[in-house]
Amino acid sequence: MTSQGFQGAFRQSMAWLHTWSGLVLSLLLYFIFITGSFGYFNLEVDHWMEPERPVPSDDRSSAELATVAMAYLQREYPDAARYFVGLPTERQTLLRVFANLKEPGPDGKAFADAYLDPATGNPVTVRDTGGGDALYEMHYSLHYMPYEVAIYVVGVGTLFMLLALVTGIVTHKKIFVDFFTLRFGKGQRSWLDAHNVSSVLALPFMLMITYSGLVFYTFEYSPGVLFLNMGIDEQAQDELYAHIYPGFEDIDAVGESAELLPVANIIERAQQQWPNQPLRYVDLTHPGDKAAHYGVGAITTDLSRGGTPLRFDAVTGAAIPVAATPADAIFSDGILAMHEGRFADIRLRWLYFLSGLLGAAMVATGLVLWAKKRRTQLKKNAPVPRSLVFIERTNLGIIVGLPLGVAAYFWANRLLPLGLENRAEWEMHCLFLVWAASFAHSGARELSRAWREQVALLAALFALVPLLNALTTDTGMLNAVLAGDWVRLVFDLTCLVFGICSALVWRRLPVPVSAPVAGEAPVDQAILARAAGSAGG
Amino acid sequence: MSFALGLGACFVAMVLLALAQKKQAALVLAAPVSRSAQLAARAAAALLIVASLWSGVDGYGAGVGSVLFCAWLCAAAWIVALFLSWRRSRGTR
Amino acid sequence: MQRTRKSTKPTLTAAYRWHVAARGLLAFFGGFALVSAVGALLATLFERSGLMPQAQAVHVMTLVGYLGWCGVAMWVFWHPRLGRLTGIVVGSTAICLMTNVGLRAL
Numbered sequence: 001m002t003s004q005g006f007q008g009a010f011r012q013s014m015a016w017l018h019t020w021s022g023l024v025l026s027l028l029l030y031f032i033f034i035t036g037s038f039g040y041f042n043l044e045v046d047h048w049m050e051p052e053r054p055v056p057s058d059d060r061s062s063a064e065l066a067t068v069a070m071a072y073l074q075r076e077y078p079d080a081a082r083y084f085v086g087l088p089t090e091r092q093t094l095l096r097v098f099a100n101l102k103e104p105g106p107d108g109k110a111f112a113d114a115y116l117d118p119a120t121g122n123p124v125t126v127r128d129t130g131g132g133d134a135l136y137e138m139h140y141s142l143h144y145m146p147y148e149v150a151i152y153v154v155g156v157g158t159l160f161m162l163l164a165l166v167t168g169i170v171t172h173k174k175i176f177v178d179f180f181t182l183r184f185g186k187g188q189r190s191w192l193d194a195h196n197v198s199s200v201l202a203l204p205f206m207l208m209i210t211y212s213g214l215v216f217y218t219f220e221y222s223p224g225v226l227f228l229n230m231g232i233d234e235q236a237q238d239e240l241y242a243h244i245y246p247g248f249e250d251i252d253a254v255g256e257s258a259e260l261l262p263v264a265n266i267i268e269r270a271q272q273q274w275p276n277q278p279l280r281y282v283d284l285t286h287p288g289d290k291a292a293h294y295g296v297g298a299i300t301t302d303l304s305r306g307g308t309p310l311r312f313d314a315v316t317g318a319a320i321p322v323a324a325t326p327a328d329a330i331f332s333d334g335i336l337a338m339h340e341g342r343f344a345d346i347r348l349r350w351l352y353f354l355s356g357l358l359g360a361a362m363v364a365t366g367l368v369l370w371a372k373k374r375r376t377q378l379k380k381n382a383p384v385p386r387s388l389v390f391i392e393r394t395n396l397g398i399i400v401g402l403p404l405g406v407a408a409y410f411w412a413n414r415l416l417p418l419g420l421e422n423r424a425e426w427e428m429h430c431l432f433l434v435w436a437a438s439f440a441h442s443g444a445r446e447l448s449r450a451w452r453e454q455v456a457l458l459a460a461l462f463a464l465v466p467l468l469n470a471l472t473t474d475t476g477m478l479n480a481v482l483a484g485d486w487v488r489l490v491f492d493l494t495c496l497v498f499g500i501c502s503a504l505v506w507r508r509l510p511v512p513v514s515a516p517v518a519g520e521a522p523v524d525q526a527i528l529a530r531a532a533g534s535a536g537g
Numbered sequence: 538m539s540f541a542l543g544l545g546a547c548f549v550a551m552v553l554l555a556l557a558q559k560k561q562a563a564l565v566l567a568a569p570v571s572r573s574a575q576l577a578a579r580a581a582a583a584l585l586i587v588a589s590l591w592s593g594v595d596g597y598g599a600g601v602g603s604v605l606f607c608a609w610l611c612a613a614a615w616i617v618a619l620f621l622s623w624r625r626s627r628g629t630r
Numbered sequence: 631m632q633r634t635r636k637s638t639k640p641t642l643t644a645a646y647r648w649h650v651a652a653r654g655l656l657a658f659f660g661g662f663a664l665v666s667a668v669g670a671l672l673a674t675l676f677e678r679s680g681l682m683p684q685a686q687a688v689h690v691m692t693l694v695g696y697l698g699w700c701g702v703a704m705w706v707f708w709h710p711r712l713g714r715l716t717g718i719v720v721g722s723t724a725i726c727l728m729t730n731v732g733l734r735a736l
Contacts, residue, residue, distance in 0.1 A: 013708040222696065224695070
């Protein structure tokens with residue numbers, strides 16, 4: 001903001017800090033907001049990206065389904081340390097089965113998992129795809145990077161975000177006066193309005209999502225207090241985690257075999273304790289052993305990540321007492337549950353999703369605002385600094401490029417040959433290739449043309465998703481309506497709406513007037529001003 | 538039902554708050570709002586906001602209820618802001 | 631270190647860049663060091679006074695620490711004199727660390 005150094009003026013210092021803490025990692029923050037938003041619909045996106053999945057039918061009871069799934073697991077993996085059965089829910093319509101193996105299987109993995117059709121009990125084979133999970137997992141584990149490194153990169157980004165938010169609040173001069181003010185078509189002023197409104201009117205979400213992002217890796221990001229007071233050995237960490245997560249203590253196998261109660265019996269007991277809560281999973285640890293025990297979890301309706309599970313002795317059926325969760329753990333668990341929106345029904349889920357996109361809009365408008373301010377501060381006929389040209393061009397690559405990449409990810413899901421090796425990974429490559437191409441294109445073309453072309457492409461790619469889906473699968477909109485497959489229908493419609501919105505933005509981008517001056521690409525002031533007009537609508 | 542109620546209460550509160558601001562009220566109302574009417578609108582809005590929080594906590598428990606309350610507040614504010622900016626664009630263009 | 635403080639010319643000198651980098655490093659690492667030291671000391675006090683068990687005190691102070699870090703980082707970019715700032719951050723970190731070690735040895 002200023003190059004006059006730090007003079008101790010609070011508002012100026014904080015404005016400077018706001019600008020730079022927001023700007024420096026803006027690409028990362030934008031990426032986190034866009035990909036993270038899909039976490040609120042990860043299972044729905046999975047359902048769309050795996051068109052082989054049958055349309056749900058929920059006429060079998062939890063006890064029946066659990067029996068079918070446990071029988072499948074015992075048949076396929078007789079020598080497992082633990083079985084897990086995810087029961088169908090409103091969002092996850094298949095039976096999910098999972099086994100922790102005692103010895104790694106032929107593929108070298110110490111676990112095996114599958115989806116079963118609840119109607120038949122047979123495994124469902126779906127295409128090799130990353131689905132919604134791969135998309136949203138990138139918001140904390142990035143891609144092409146080891147997990148251990150990625151979480152720290154994201155952690156630094158989150159700290160910058162926290163700083164940008166708090167400094168943004170303390171420097172906002174008229175937070176209440178401007179509360180509802182969103183003026184379009186007024187140049188830089190409009191961008192400021194859009195930046196303010198997108199952050200202020202979702203401020204609880206922004207603060208919560210940023211702080212809770214740090215809480216996910218509490219002791220990875222800030223191990224200082226732990227190390228200083230409890231030491232750096234593993235025992236200290238075990239002690240700490242036993243305190244934070246009671247109810248998950250290991251019970252060792254005793255090595256004597258025993259006859260176990262059938263899972264249906266356990267489900268019945270759980271339903272007696274939780275008469276109004278649909279069950280989410282049942283697991284069986286040490287199957288066949290005398291120390292075997294079942295765990296049952298319900299769909300969370302309170303502010304917690306999974307709720308405390310019920311545990312039952314698998315031989316006698318007696319309930320195993322679970323220690324009460326301490327207050328600090330209830331707090332951190334609640335914070336994390338808020339981040340993930342585990343308890344959210346479909347209406348709140350949509351608000352979460354839109355808030356996430358608003359976060360992306362906040363970063364994007366901040367970026368454009370920065371460039372715009374630099375432009376207006378330039379003296380007449382003064383040379384345009386290379387840094388400004390660079391930022392203006394990368395802004396396009398960031399703001400439009402990533403959504404283009406996401407569209408490419410969906411297209412790749414339908415168009416890549418089903419037999420392709422590493423198909424899921426290639427879907428991801430498509431996302432990043434298209435994103436990179438967007439940067440290259442915005443660097444090579446005259447900027448206002450590049451904006452028009454990329455936004456037009458974005459509109460086309462999203463608006464044509466329903467057509468693509470109808471042509472390549474039998475889950476197109478018409479079939480979806482006939483089958484009552486609302487998730488796939490709404491996915492198609494959402495893409496269509498997003499495409500139409502992009503087309504509206506495109507219409508407001510001005511047609512480039514003249515040929516660019518050799519070398520330097522002048523940015524038409526009107527482009528940014530008019531795009532501001534479309535950004536919120 | 539309490540979802541719609543809570544959101545509705547927040548929405549009315551936001552409308553009242555917007556009307557209590559001179560420049561926003563000018564976009565919707567013909568006559569300027571008097572000082573006492575502004576005060577009354579703000580007081581009513583505050584009551585409605587408290588009522589909305591109460592309905593969230595009552596219907597969904599303290600934790601989820603307060604999250605829902607924040608979501609309602611933001612969503613309602615957005616609807617009002619977008620509506621006002623639409624009014625403004627019709628007025629000035 | 632305070633060269634840039636007096637200069638009011640809006641130019642991006644190398645000295646200015648170094649000054650900003652120094653503040654950035656102090657805010658980031660100094661902030662974490664200070665927050666960890668203060669947090670550890672407070673956690674020890676909570677624990678020894680019987681207010682909460684050790685694991686809980688450590689957990690609570692780490693969670694609060696992130697907000698504390700944010701405050702320290704803002705203060706580092708606000709305070710005009712970098713030299714004094716560094717002294718305060720390093721000094722109070724050291725004092726808290728030593729007090730904590732002393733208390734825990736009791």
